[in-house]
Amino acid sequence: MRARERVANEDVSGEEELLERIARRWAGARPPRGSLGIGDDAAQLPWPAASPVLISTDLFVEGIHFDLRYTPALFIGRKALAAAASDIGAMGGAPLACLLSFAIPARTPGRLTDAILASFHEEAREIGIPLLGGDLSSSKTKLMLDVVVVGRLAGKRPIRRSGARPGDRIYVTGPLGGAATGLVRLRNGARPWRSALKHRQTPSLRSAGRLEHSLETIAVMAHLRPRPPLAAGAAFGRSSVPTAMMDLSDGLAIDLRRLCRASGVGAEIDEQRVPLHPAALHFLGPVGALRAALGGGEDYELLLCGPGPSEAVLRRIARSVGSDLIAIGTVVSREHGMVLCGEEGARRSLPHLGFDHFRPHHRQR
Amino acid sequence: MRARERVANEDVSGEEELLERIARRWAGARPPRGSLGIGDDAAQLPWPAASPVLISTDLFVEGIHFDLRYTPALFIGRKALAAAASDIGAMGGAPLACLLSFAIPARTPGRLTDAILASFHEEAREIGIPLLGGDLSSSKTKLMLDVVVVGRLAGKRPIRRSGARPGDRIYVTGPLGGAATGLVRLRNGARPWRSALKHRQTPSLRSAGRLEHSLETIAVMAHLRPRPPLAAGAAFGRSSVPTAMMDLSDGLAIDLRRLCRASGVGAEIDEQRVPLHPAALHFLGPVGALRAALGGGEDYELLLCGPGPSEAVLRRIARSVGSDLIAIGTVVSREHGMVLCGEEGARRSLPHLGFDHFRPHHRQR
Numbered sequence: 001m002r003a004r005e006r007v008a009n010e011d012v013s014g015e016e017e018l019l020e021r022i023a024r025r026w027a028g029a030r031p032p033r034g035s036l037g038i039g040d041d042a043a044q045l046p047w048p049a050a051s052p053v054l055i056s057t058d059l060f061v062e063g064i065h066f067d068l069r070y071t072p073a074l075f076i077g078r079k080a081l082a083a084a085a086s087d088i089g090a091m092g093g094a095p096l097a098c099l100l101s102f103a104i105p106a107r108t109p110g111r112l113t114d115a116i117l118a119s120f121h122e123e124a125r126e127i128g129i130p131l132l133g134g135d136l137s138s139s140k141t142k143l144m145l146d147v148v149v150v151g152r153l154a155g156k157r158p159i160r161r162s163g164a165r166p167g168d169r170i171y172v173t174g175p176l177g178g179a180a181t182g183l184v185r186l187r188n189g190a191r192p193w194r195s196a197l198k199h200r201q202t203p204s205l206r207s208a209g210r211l212e213h214s215l216e217t218i219a220v221m222a223h224l225r226p227r228p229p230l231a232a233g234a235a236f237g238r239s240s241v242p243t244a245m246m247d248l249s250d251g252l253a254i255d256l257r258r259l260c261r262a263s264g265v266g267a268e269i270d271e272q273r274v275p276l277h278p279a280a281l282h283f284l285g286p287v288g289a290l291r292a293a294l295g296g297g298e299d300y301e302l303l304l305c306g307p308g309p310s311e312a313v314l315r316r317i318a319r320s321v322g323s324d325l326i327a328i329g330t331v332v333s334r335e336h337g338m339v340l341c342g343e344e345g346a347r348r349s350l351p352h353l354g355f356d357h358f359r360p361h362h363r364q365r
Numbered sequence: 366m367r368a369r370e371r372v373a374n375e376d377v378s379g380e381e382e383l384l385e386r387i388a389r390r391w392a393g394a395r396p397p398r399g400s401l402g403i404g405d406d407a408a409q410l411p412w413p414a415a416s417p418v419l420i421s422t423d424l425f426v427e428g429i430h431f432d433l434r435y436t437p438a439l440f441i442g443r444k445a446l447a448a449a450a451s452d453i454g455a456m457g458g459a460p461l462a463c464l465l466s467f468a469i470p471a472r473t474p475g476r477l478t479d480a481i482l483a484s485f486h487e488e489a490r491e492i493g494i495p496l497l498g499g500d501l502s503s504s505k506t507k508l509m510l511d512v513v514v515v516g517r518l519a520g521k522r523p524i525r526r527s528g529a530r531p532g533d534r535i536y537v538t539g540p541l542g543g544a545a546t547g548l549v550r551l552r553n554g555a556r557p558w559r560s561a562l563k564h565r566q567t568p569s570l571r572s573a574g575r576l577e578h579s580l581e582t583i584a585v586m587a588h589l590r591p592r593p594p595l596a597a598g599a600a601f602g603r604s605s606v607p608t609a610m611m612d613l614s615d616g617l618a619i620d621l622r623r624l625c626r627a628s629g630v631g632a633e634i635d636e637q638r639v640p641l642h643p644a645a646l647h648f649l650g651p652v653g654a655l656r657a658a659l660g661g662g663e664d665y666e667l668l669l670c671g672p673g674p675s676e677a678v679l680r681r682i683a684r685s686v687g688s689d690l691i692a693i694g695t696v697v698s699r700e701h702g703m704v705l706c707g708e709e710g711a712r713r714s715l716p717h718l719g720f721d722h723f724r725p726h727h728r729q730r
Contacts, residue, residue, distance in 0.1 A: 034417060039627060040525050041452035041611055042421035042516070047412050052399060055498065056407035057422070057513050059466045063505035087406035101424045101511045133420065139507070140428035146466045146500075146511035148422050151407070160405050246406055262404060 015136060018113070022131070025121050031097065031130035043133035045097050045150055054151040054158070056087035062142040070186040072193065073112050075224040077120025080145045083249065085127055086228035086300045088151035090247035092159035092237020095230065097132045098124060101146040103139035116145070127230065154237035159304070164244035164263035168305040168331040171314065173229050173323050176252055177280035177289050180296025182223030185216050185283065192217040193224070212282075219279035228300040232323035236304060241313055245304040251297040253353045257338060259303060266336040269329035269350060272343065295353025305331055380501060383478070387496070390486050396462065396495035408498035410462050410515055419516040419523070421452035427508040435551040437558065438477050440589040442485025445510045448614065450492055451593035451665045453516035455612035457524035457602020460595065462497045463489060464513040468504035481510070492595065519602035529609035529628035529670040533696040536679065538594050538667040538688050541617055542654050543642035545661025547588030550581050550648065557582040558589070577647075584644035593665040597688035601669060606678055610669040616662040618718045622703060624668060631701040634694035634715060637708065660718025670696055 023038045031037055034046030047053065060080035062068065081098060088095045100120060104113055124131060129149070164170075185192075192213060228247060236242050244263055248255050252274065260267050271290065280289035280296075306314050311327070318325035332339075338350035388403045396402055399411030412418065425445035427433065446463060453460045465485060469478055489496060494514070529535075550557075557578060593612060601607050609628055613620050617639065625632050636655065642664075645654035671679050676692070683690035697704075703715035 036523060036525065039527070040523070041455040042419045042458065042514075042523075044456070044518075044523055045418045045420065047418045048415045050413045050415070053410045053412045053418055053515065054407045055410065055420075055464060055513065055515060057464045057466045057498065057500050057511065059468055059500045059502040059509075059511070061468050061502050061504055061509070064468075064503055090406040091409070093407065099420060099422045099513075101422050103424055103426050103429075103509065133422065135422050135424045135511075137424040137426050138429055139426055139509075141506045142504070144424075144426070144468065144504075144509055146422065146424070148420065148464075148513050149407075150418065150420060153409075158401060158405070158407075158409055160401065162404075 018136060021114075022117060025117065026131050031132060035097070035130065035132060037130065037132040043097070043099060045132060051152055052158075054088050054091055054093040054153065055148065056084055057146060057148045058084035058087065060145040060147065062144065071224065073115035074119050077116045077118070077145070078123040078225055080147045081120055081123040081127070081149075082226050082228055082300065084147035084149040085129075085230060086226070086247045086249065088149050089228055089230040089233025090245055090302060091153070092155055092233060092242070092245060093151040093153050094234040095127055095129050095149050095151040097129050097150050099132055099148040100134040101137075101148075102134065103137045103144040105139045105141055105143060108143065116143075154234035155240045157240060159237055159240075159242050159245040161244055161246050161259045161262035164259060164265050164305040164331045166265055166331050166333045167308065168243055169308055169311060169327050170256070170267060170269065170329040170331060171304050171306070171325050171327050172248065172252070172275065172301050173232055173304075173318065173325060174299070174301040175275040175277040176248065176299050176301065177284070177292030177296050178219050178222030178277035179226065179298035180223075180292040181277060181280040181283050182219035182221065185220055186223065190216050190220055192220050215279040215282045219277070219283065222277065222279070223298065226298060226300040229302055229321070229323045231321035232318055233302060235317045235321045236302070236314070239313065239317055241310045241317070242304040242306045245302055248299045248301045248303050249297060251295040251353060252303065253294040253350055255303055256350070259305070260331075260338060263331070264334055266332045266334050266338055267329055267350070268332050268336070268339045268341055270341050273326065273328045275324075275326045275328070291353065294351060383501060386479075387482060390482065391496050396497060400462070400495065400497060402495065402497040408462070408464060410497060416517055417523075419453050419456055419458040419518065420513065421449055422511060422513045423449035423452065425510040425512065436589065438480035439484050442481045442483070442510070443488040443590055445512045446485055446488040446492070446514075447591050447593055447665065449512035449514040450494075450595060451591070451612045451614065453514050454593055454595040454598025455610055455667060456518075457520055457598060457607075457610060458516040458518050459599040460492055460494050460514050460516040462494050462515050464497055465499040466502075466511040466513075467499065468502045468509040470504045470506055470508060473508065481508075519599035520605045522605060524602055524607050524610035524669070526609055526611050526624045526627035529624060529630050529696045531630055531696050531698045532673065533608055533670040534673055534676060534692050535621070535632060535634065535694040535696060536669050536671070536690050536692050537613065537617070537640065538597055538669075538683065538690060539664070540640040540642040541613065541664050541666065542645035542649070542657030542661050543584050543587030544591065544663035545588070545657040546642060546645040546648050547584035547586065550585055551588065555581050555585055557585050580644040580647045584642070584648065587642065587644070588663065591663060591665040594667060594686070594688045596686035597683055598667060600682045600686045601667070601679070604678065604682055606675045606682070607669040607671045610667055613664045613666045613668050614662060616660040616718055617668065618659040618715055620668055621715070624670070625696075625703060628696070629699055631697045631699050631703055632694055632715070633697050633701070633704045633706055635706050638691065638693045640689075640691045640693075656718065659716060
């Protein structure tokens with residue numbers, strides 16, 4: 001990591017100070033032997049074996065991916081890193097190290113910058129990866145993070161989006177729609193982390209009021225603090241059993257469509273089997289919850305496919321890393337298209353849900 | 366590369382279209398066998414030998430690193446990639462592949478986006494590296510690029526900033542202050558690329574008017590289209606002769622200070638030997654040119670140190686890749702500090718020049 005641009009009329013400038021604060025924060029973390037981190041033009045990561053490098057880069061832009069009106073800084077760095085690490089897991093890999101590019105508007109309070117960097121550090125510590133470098137810049141108007149995660153294949157080959165074959169089963173690793181529900185609650189003014197952070201306890205379910213509050217906390221946390229199943233991704237990768245895999249960052253409807261397009265197949269999803277997040281059901285009702293599960297995005301669960309006979313193996317793998325595996329449908333031939341099967345055999349086209357960064361009239365997050 | 370966020374109510378959305386346009390542009394480039402590029406959650410780069418991975422990430426933010434009022438889109442992608450690749454060369458490495466994160470404001474004309482992507486592609490083709498992935502996002506207000514370059518050591522070990530020892534000579538690989546001069550001319554309204562692009566010819570020096578125009582073109586191009594000496598960086602790295610190396614992205618004064626701080630040494634620079642860019646001399650005069658060379662930044666030449674007896678070897682290496690090697694001073698012990706030696710033995714402290722992203726009262730680029 002280096003502070004680009006010219007530096008001020010003192011020996012230690014604001015930039016160098018910020019860099020040194022970052023380096024100090026990371027001083028305890030031990031990067032792999034042979035790594036070079038903060039301080040040189042580029043980072044170095046030792047790579048002893050003949051194994052491919054996995055790399056992912058993920059933007060996290062103020063006003064698009066987070067909104068300071070309702071996103072506490074404490075979660076911004078965490079989420080940016082979790083989302084980028086999720087991409088490595090979704091390839092069947094294990095994250096090894098990260099880099100952070102951070103553009104900071106001139107009037108940003110130091111405590112906001114610090115909170116973002118602290119939460120980034122906490123997430124990295126939980127994942128168990130060092131920060132090896134990055135770039136710092138000012139910004140004219142908005143905060144912007146770009147996170148790079150470098151990882152290694154857990155198995156012999158990556159699990160791509162393009163390997164699904166007709167007859168494969170389609171699975172997800174957890175309930176969907178929680179993050180979207182949390183975003184709705186946040187926009188409606190919910191700030192449940194205040195008490196959650198204060199009491200440091202798992203919400204109990206003793207009363208209706210508490211249930212409401214608990215579900216709200218869980219949903220809001222699902223939005224603010226996604227925990228991608230990295231161990232499951234690596235375990236599936238090690239097994240080489242899934243034929244296709246990706247992470248559910250943009251919603252099941254669109255992500256499944258992408259997987260099917262890459263694989264040249266269609267899909268039949270059993271509406272009843274799509275695991276709806278309990279908070280989505282509670283706050284949005286069954287129709288809203290299905291909509292959130294299909295189009296909400298940011299759940300960061302895995303979407304994967306595998307041959308029917310391997311289902312028991314996949315279940316065992318998921319269980320071994322404390323993850324769920326929920327069968328939600330079947331891969332069919334491309335001509336069948338994308339079908340959502342409802343109650344009593346009702347079939348309809350998988351709805352198109354979501355928004356597009358580059359079409360102005362669609363719903364923005 | 367994947368289009369994050371939810372996608373529109375059509376099978377091919379704006380995002381997917383943009384992704385496909387990018388993929389089409391790169392269809393001719395052949396990434397190394399075993400690479401996975403655009404289309405999956407993460408990119409894969411084959412890494413057959415036991416050799417460390419070099420990674421650099423570089424922000425390029427509208428209003429900070431470029432200004433659409435005077436930066437033609439045609440140069441934006443090029444410069445963002447050149448700056449990031451320069452970091453790999455400065456470690457003694459060779460770039461192998463790149464990733465691009467690109468945040469685009471909603472009202473950005475398609476031709477602007479296309480021109481930026483086209484110029485990024487041209488630079489990558491010249492460097493000889495494929496685009497393996499990235500991220501696309503909308504942005505609330507400003508364009509923002511973050512470029513990741515992955516590379517390999519050319520030799521056995523990286524050339525870091527921290528290896529300079531008292532007695533070493535200090536070198537740069539080319540004239541300094543050209544980019545800063547170009548920026549001044551641009552801000553004063555110079556648009557010399559119009560005719561340069563039109564006539565596709567090297568400016569001739571036949572008349573004074575032409576000299577003026579030629580020097581302006583050269584200076585403006587130095588700012589808009591830096592060409593870091595990547596071959597020299599790799600050749601120096603292969604030789605393992607330099608004791609310390611970095612790229613001159615932020616100006617000699619501050620970059621040398623960083624190198625010296627990392628090495629725990631001081632430096633004596635011979636003012637007369639600092640190679641001033643001819644356009645800087647012409648437009649800024651000797652005092653202004655020295656100021657531009659010391660504090661201007663963005664020249665993307667290499668700054669390196671090496672033991673005195675190895676000077677002939679370093680010169681041979683530089684010559685073999687068509688690069689200059691200009692000795693500008695000597696590494697001294699830390700207590701001597703940072704000294705600029707002028708005419709007739711005048712000595713003064715190396716001036717602090719430049720600006721700081723994070724101190725509001727300093728000069729902004």
